Amino acid sequence: MQFSSDPAAILARLGELRAADAPTHGGHVLSYVYDSGLAELDELAAAAIRAVQPVNGLDPTTFTSVAVMEGEVVAFARDLLGGSPEVVGSVTTGGTESCLLAVKTARDLWVAAGNSGKARLLAPVTVHAAFHKAAHYFGLELDLVPVGPDGRADAAALIERLAPDVALVVVSAPSYPHAALDPVAEVAAAASQQGIPCHVDACIGGWVLPFWSGLPPWDFRVPGVTSLSADLHKFGYAPKGVSVLLQRGRDRQRAQFFTTTRWPGYPVVNPTMLGSKSAGALAAGWAITHALGRDGLGELAASCERSTAALVALIGSIEGLRVVGQPVGPLIAVATDTAAPAGARVDPHHWADQARAHGWLLQLQPGLQQSDGSVLPHTTHLTITPVTEGVLPELSAALVAAADEVRGVPGITPDNVLGALPPALVAGLSSPDAPPLDSASAFAILAGIGLVSSESGGLPDRMAPFLALVAALPAPLTERLLTEFIARVVEPR
Ligand SMILES: Cc1ncc(COP(=O)(O)O)c(C=O)c1O
Numbered sequence: 001m002q003f004s005s006d007p008a009a010i011l012a013r014l015g016e017l018r019a020a021d022a023p024t025h026g027g028h029v030l031s032y033v034y035d036s037g038l039a040e041l042d043e044l045a046a047a048a049i050r051a052v053q054p055v056n057g058l059d060p061t062t063f064t065s066v067a068v069m070e071g072e073v074v075a076f077a078r079d080l081l082g083g084s085p086e087v088v089g090s091v092t093t094g095g096t097e098s099c100l101l102a103v104k105t106a107r108d109l110w111v112a113a114g115n116s117g118k119a120r121l122l123a124p125v126t127v128h129a130a131f132h133k134a135a136h137y138f139g140l141e142l143d144l145v146p147v148g149p150d151g152r153a154d155a156a157a158l159i160e161r162l163a164p165d166v167a168l169v170v171v172s173a174p175s176y177p178h179a180a181l182d183p184v185a186e187v188a189a190a191a192s193q194q195g196i197p198c199h200v201d202a203c204i205g206g207w208v209l210p211f212w213s214g215l216p217p218w219d220f221r222v223p224g225v226t227s228l229s230a231d232l233h234k235f236g237y238a239p240k241g242v243s244v245l246l247q248r249g250r251d252r253q254r255a256q257f258f259t260t261t262r263w264p265g266y267p268v269v270n271p272t273m274l275g276s277k278s279a280g281a282l283a284a285g286w287a288i289t290h291a292l293g294r295d296g297l298g299e300l301a302a303s304c305e306r307s308t309a310a311l312v313a314l315i316g317s318i319e320g321l322r323v324v325g326q327p328v329g330p331l332i333a334v335a336t337d338t339a340a341p342a343g344a345r346v347d348p349h350h351w352a353d354q355a356r357a358h359g360w361l362l363q364l365q366p367g368l369q370q371s372d373g374s375v376l377p378h379t380t381h382l383t384i385t386p387v388t389e390g391v392l393p394e395l396s397a398a399l400v401a402a403a404d405e406v407r408g409v410p411g412i413t414p415d416n417v418l419g420a421l422p423p424a425l426v427a428g429l430s431s432p433d434a435p436p437l438d439s440a441s442a443f444a445i446l447a448g449i450g451l452v453s454s455e456s457g458g459l460p461d462r463m464a465p466f467l468a469l470v471a472a473l474p475a476p477l478t479e480r481l482l483t484e485f486i487a488r489v490v491e492p493r
Contacts (some may be wrong), residue, residue: 022361027395036237036300037387044291045239045284054235057277058270066279069286077230077244077288078298080210081086081202082221088253089246090271092281095203096130098229098245098275102133102199105227105247105256106168109197112255119167124153124182125370126175128201140167146370150325151178151333155186168195173202173209173218177365177379179327181209181218188224197226197252203243204383205329206230212329232285235330235385237300238294241281283461300386302472306328308390314396318403320346324377330384333365335377335412346403347411348380349464354402356461360395364467378411378467390409412464414472421449437477442484451485 024033036042052065060067074089081087092098101122110119121135124161125144135142143166145157153171162169169191171182188198200218202209207230209215219228230236231243247253259269268275292300307332310324315334322337336345352362367378388395418426428434435444446452449469451460459464470478 008244025387027385027391028359029361029386030384030388031361032383033385034237034383035385035387036108037385037390038237041237041288042289045285048283048287049239049280049401052279052283055279057209057279057282058275066282069279069282073232073282073286073289074085074246077206077451078246080294081206081228081230081246082217083246084220084249087220087248088244088248088250090242090253090256090287092243092245092272093130093241093281094243094289095201095229095231095276098197098203098231098243099128099130099201100137100211101228101245101256101272102132102170102227102247103131103168104138104198105142105252106197106368107138108139108255109252110167115164115167119164120163120165121168121170122158122161122166123170124152124158124172124175124323125368126153126177126180127170127172128176128203130203131170131201144371146372146374147178147180147209148299149374149376151180151376152325153180153182153187155183155190158183158187159190160193160280161195162194164194166191168197173200173205173328174329174331176204176331177376177381178333179322179329179331180325181205181215181328183223184218185216185222186456188222188416190224192224192226192355194401200228201227203231204331205227206235206244207232207297208301209329211298211399212305217327220246232288233281235301235304236285236297238285241278241421242285244256251314285305296310301330303386303389304384305393308332308384309390310392311382311384311396311399314399318346318400320344320407321348321351321403323381325436332358332382332384333379335379342410343408346407347409347464349378349411349467350406350409351399351402351464352380354406354463355382355398356463358398358402360398360402366467366470378471412468415466417465417472425449429477437480437484439484439487442481442489446481446485451481452488 022029025035027035034454041087055063057066073091078087107119119140120143121131122143123131123138124147126147131487141438143161147153169187171184171187174181184200184229187222191198227247229243233242257271261267315321315323319341320337321334324333324335332346336347349364352364355362363381365379365381368376376409
């Protein structure tokens with residue numbers, strides 16, 4: 001068989017495309033990627049993926065390697081996360097799938113217990129958006145409880161809202177936006193007294209907090225915790241596509257499955273969302289857990305902890321910035337220090353844009369008005385990984401320089417961004433009875449606000465104005481515009 005294009009040329013093109021990506025290694029991107037800094041670990045993962053490339057993870061009886069690897073990964077996670085043998089689990093494709101399945105399981109058990117009507121999903125407002133998605137997909141009402149200015153959830157406020165219509169309460173270890181460790185023990189105890197399940201979202205913390213200093217119990221050692229998610233593709237250093245969802249009790253976990261014989265094809269028995277699925281990321285995660293073991297994970301976590309402490313101290317010493325709360329785990333949220341005089345304040349989004357000009361990608365997070373009227377300020381997020389330690393001097397210098405360069409520059413207010421737009425456009429955007437946007441109108445607005453300059457899309461160099469726009473416009477409108485934006489980015493050119 002003749003290929004229509006030379007494989008070497010195809011791979012060369014892929015190489016060019018990859019060269020345009022943000023760097024996945026070296027610590028310059030402080031979100032999305034979790035670089036262990038161990039090239040041999042990446043090689044091992046690649047070899048493991050290759051070894052199972054043709055396998056279909058759909059059927060662990062036909063492809064028995066899947067059953068063995070999944071069992072071993074779950075056992076490793078269960079031991080790490082304080083689970084006794086009653087804890088069972090599944091390997092999923094990522095944090096979102098683990099969270100979706102935790103909610104689906106709880107909803108199905110809530111209905112099976114004879115409840116009817118709309119179930120409630122209760123969580124602090126800082127819970128990951130995957131739970132918004134779960135509530136949306138599975139028809140639950142999302143009940144979000146305000147958190148304090150330090151991002152910490154208030155146990156009493158959560159406990160007060162526990163009631164028979166709550167199918168699941170979720171706490172995070174830690175939360176993504178502020179690295180706050182939610183009050184797991186208090187909430188789980190109160191929930192369990194009322195027979196309500198409690199999920200710990202340890203998607204980001206699950207493989208690193210077991211080694212963090214001085215934490216209270218937050219995992220299966222807490223009796224009322226009924227399920228827990230922990231992503232191997234974050235601080236388990238596996239390539240994307242692998243997470244673990246643990247459930248306390250076989251009967252709880254069985255409610256996670258979708259099984260049917262009511263069609264004229266093969267019996268379908270799916271513990272997770274997908275049917276046919278790759279075994280690649282599972283094999284990579286499995287290989288990495290064997291290679292690193294507890295000790296290796298612990299060493300990498302210790303590096304993250306040292307770098308996090310160093311960066312928290314550094315950022316705390318930069319005039320005009322402050323670290324939000326006390327990060328638990330290798331994540332940092334940075335806000336303006338409003339105690340500083342106006343001329344000395346640093347806007348975290350200008351700071352992130354400036355750091356980007358120095359070659360470091362930080363992640364901008366919008367502010368949020370909570371249901372009690374209090375406002376969580378806009379912040380900039382940093383995820384610290386083992387590779388951070390080797391670049392600490394350069395990173396620190398860039399963070400200090402970026403702050404010096406934007407100190408005193410006021411943050412962009414909603415009025416600033418809306419004022420810069422054509423008045424007719426703003427009037428149209430703010431009109432409460434504007435019809436739903438079709439794709440062409442949404443694109444025209446994106447072009448009108450300067451977010452896209454051509455059909456191909458592409459992100460602007462400065463993200464601060466964009467985030468200000470997110471804050472200024474009503475959420476449904478921004479969400480529609482973002483949908484259009486990303487859809488256009490991947491459309492055929
Ligand atoms: C706490 C938490 N939960 C869930 C998720 C979703 O994980 P994923 O992006 O793997 O779907 C994340 C991702 O950052 C997270 O930090």
